[in-house]
Amino acid sequence: xxxxxxxxxxxxxxxxxxxxxxxxxxxxxxxxxxxxxxxxxxxxxxxxxxxxxxxxxxxxxxxxxxxxxxxxxxxxxxxxxxxxxxxx
Amino acid sequence: xxxxxxxxxxxxxxxxxxxxxxxxxxxxxxxxxxxxxxxxxxxxxxxxxxxxxxxxxxxxxxxxxxxxxxxxxxxxxxxxxxxxxxxxxxxxxxxxxxxxxxxxxxxxxxxxxxxxxxxxxxxxxxxxxxxxxxxxxxxxxxxxxxxxxxxxxxxxxxxxxxxxxxxxxxxxxxxxxxxxxxxxxxxxxxxxxxxxxxxxxxxxxxxxxxxxxxxxxxxxxxxxxxxxxxxxxxxxxxxxxxxxxxxxxxxxxxxxxxxxxxxxxxxxxxxxxxxxxxxxxxxxxxxxxxxxxxxxxxxxxxxxxxxxxxxxxxxxxxxxxxxxxxxxxxxxxxxxxxxxxxxxxxxxxxxxxxxxxxxxxxxxxxxxxxxxxxxxxxxxxxxxxxxxxxxxxxxxxxxxxxxxxxxxxxxxxxxxxxxxxxxxxxxxxxxxxxxxxxxxxxxxxxxxxxxxxxxxxxxxxxxxxxxxxxxxxxxxxxxxxxxxxxxxxxxxxxxxxxxxxxxxxxxxxxxxxxxxxxxxxxxxxxxxxxxxxxxxxxxxxxxxxxxxxxxxxxxxxxxxxxxxxxxxxxxxxxxxxxxxxxxxxxxxxxxxxxxxxxxxxxxxxxxxxxxxxxxxx
Numbered sequence: 001x002x003x004x005x006x007x008x009x010x011x012x013x014x015x016x017x018x019x020x021x022x023x024x025x026x027x028x029x030x031x032x033x034x035x036x037x038x039x040x041x042x043x044x045x046x047x048x049x050x051x052x053x054x055x056x057x058x059x060x061x062x063x064x065x066x067x068x069x070x071x072x073x074x075x076x077x078x079x080x081x082x083x084x085x086x087x088x
Numbered sequence: 089x090x091x092x093x094x095x096x097x098x099x100x101x102x103x104x105x106x107x108x109x110x111x112x113x114x115x116x117x118x119x120x121x122x123x124x125x126x127x128x129x130x131x132x133x134x135x136x137x138x139x140x141x142x143x144x145x146x147x148x149x150x151x152x153x154x155x156x157x158x159x160x161x162x163x164x165x166x167x168x169x170x171x172x173x174x175x176x177x178x179x180x181x182x183x184x185x186x187x188x189x190x191x192x193x194x195x196x197x198x199x200x201x202x203x204x205x206x207x208x209x210x211x212x213x214x215x216x217x218x219x220x221x222x223x224x225x226x227x228x229x230x231x232x233x234x235x236x237x238x239x240x241x242x243x244x245x246x247x248x249x250x251x252x253x254x255x256x257x258x259x260x261x262x263x264x265x266x267x268x269x270x271x272x273x274x275x276x277x278x279x280x281x282x283x284x285x286x287x288x289x290x291x292x293x294x295x296x297x298x299x300x301x302x303x304x305x306x307x308x309x310x311x312x313x314x315x316x317x318x319x320x321x322x323x324x325x326x327x328x329x330x331x332x333x334x335x336x337x338x339x340x341x342x343x344x345x346x347x348x349x350x351x352x353x354x355x356x357x358x359x360x361x362x363x364x365x366x367x368x369x370x371x372x373x374x375x376x377x378x379x380x381x382x383x384x385x386x387x388x389x390x391x392x393x394x395x396x397x398x399x400x401x402x403x404x405x406x407x408x409x410x411x412x413x414x415x416x417x418x419x420x421x422x423x424x425x426x427x428x429x430x431x432x433x434x435x436x437x438x439x440x441x442x443x444x445x446x447x448x449x450x451x452x453x454x455x456x457x458x459x460x461x462x463x464x465x466x467x468x469x470x471x472x473x474x475x476x477x478x479x480x481x482x483x484x485x486x487x488x489x490x491x492x493x494x495x496x497x498x499x500x501x502x503x504x505x506x507x508x509x510x511x512x513x514x515x516x517x518x519x520x521x522x523x524x525x526x527x528x529x530x531x532x533x534x535x536x537x538x539x540x541x542x543x544x545x546x547x548x549x550x551x552x553x554x555x556x557x558x559x560x561x562x563x564x565x566x567x568x569x570x571x572x573x574x575x576x577x578x579x580x581x582x583x584x585x586x587x588x589x590x591x592x593x594x595x596x597x598x599x600x601x602x603x604x605x606x607x608x609x610x611x612x613x614x615x616x617x618x619x620x621x622x623x624x625x626x627x628x629x630x631x632x633x634x635x636x637x638x639x640x641x642x643x644x645x646x647x648x649x650x651x652x653x654x655x656x657x658x659x660x661x662x663x664x665x666x667x668x669x670x671x672x673x674x675x676x677x678x679x680x681x682x683x684x685x686x687x688x689x690x691x692x693x694x695x696x697x698x699x700x701x702x703x704x705x
Contacts, residue, residue, distance in 0.1 A: 006343075008339055008364070008365065008366070009329070009365065009366075012366055017361070017366075050325075052325040053325050055553075055554065057343050057344070057662075059662055060343055060344045060345050060661070060662020060663065061662070062554035062563075064554075080339075080343050082339070082340070082343075083329050084325045084326045084329050084553070085326070085329070085337060085340045085552070085553040086326055086327075086329050086330035086333065086334070086335060086337060086385075086553075086591070086594075086595060
């Protein structure tokens, strides 16, 4: 299946803005994160090591990395990886 | 209460200025005002409720403009720069309070007054000059017609002091545009039409300068609390990000599918990647900060390429980044910066301006107005060409802009032909940059707060940013959203007494416990040591604001969204299929508030509990 990943903030400096990744059909969020760590190395690992510095949205729904790593991804999911948001 | 005569951060002086008679009087703050309302927004609503008769014309002599500070204003505490101004709104016909950052409020207090109340109307343009406890009205005839930037420059030159702080209006306020704002340096108390209230009074500006030092009831305890607050801010990841980009982050709401697009028909802006934070990184040239604020979230931006090359602004904030892109489907940062500066110079609220232009675009697309009505402009979604021209026309009330200057509700009423359903407003105040269909507590605040659709009065950071205080929520769910909205509104009203910057409320950059320490150490008022008491004051403020409106005949019937929000499912994007379920959400909210389910009016029991029995008729 294909999953679209969007990077923002400091993650943009490590990866391109948008990537479409081919993952195995039963891939979970944790599998995606592991793939990204492998691809982008220690800087990415460091970037996601503090959950307070990280915000993940799957199809526009908030996702806590600590609690939801086992979330199963689906074909055509859009996963956004952002720094913590600020006021508006 | 604190003992009279002991040190306190209140100046304990109110200046009342009558422009009709050109008279001045001074009062002290009453114990009841301090104890029950603390400062800022609390002072404003109590004074406005007491002073105004119901039914007065917001643009008449009887309206007041109340310039407010709080007990933490002017101290060395972080992030308390805010200035509040309270009045009856010409846009909504209801209670209103607006707010700006910058440096004006601390300087007003240094000049000798917690509160300045302006009443009456002058027969020719004037400005008020308050200088270290002395005051006078000065001729502003030569300033009339000038933009906000030039007004600041010339007043400082005239009075010979570049450190004078000023709030003023531009041409939009002079021309009584219903959503003209009040500007201090390049910060705006934009919403609700305070600029038109000043314009109707022929009050071009208020200038303040002073040397008065703020006393503290317990300087040692205050210092400790300030240090604790600084540590809290240093450890806050949201604040750290806010220091870098401010609010220039339109991607977040696009990803949630709640970025109001095509006059609130949709929730995702096509090509929103053109306006995301990394694009703003390219035009951000300098940081700015308000008085004693380590967060320094402000940004100077400058356009370096393309059609708008050379345009610059302080901002845009998130709301403006939306206002000139989403409503008209024009995702262009250059245009946004140019429009932001134009609004700042001419004295317009950028939210209402952009929303109103988007409304006109939809009417044009539906054939309710035509090219001739629009003065020859082609208001088709995606066409950026007419936008700056319309901003100018609105500010000067020229051509089609004269109608749009009335705001969406009144403009729709005059146009007829079903235009009302496309006016995206609540109680006459244009809706801001969050789609209520995809964030129910956020929407419930827009629907119920007495100001109309004001996002700052009860921001649902839980739904928008997944901040899990007091708890995690599902943004689409309706259960528990009444109580959550009450929580968000009450804590905001509480912190608006100080007057704390709202961004810190949103980012949990302050807690009620820490706020109570600051208040107690600053004022010596013993009840302020209890955070539960502060929650009660927040609730009291919200209820008194509601009762001001009830007295004006505004109530349940006005807690209403345009039917697009409640009846039409979001067509696409991450919030697809969502509507705002107004009936159950409102019922839940009234119940949480202790308000009557049918009328939406606070019950007598609730009013008595909050010591607001004087509002019971």
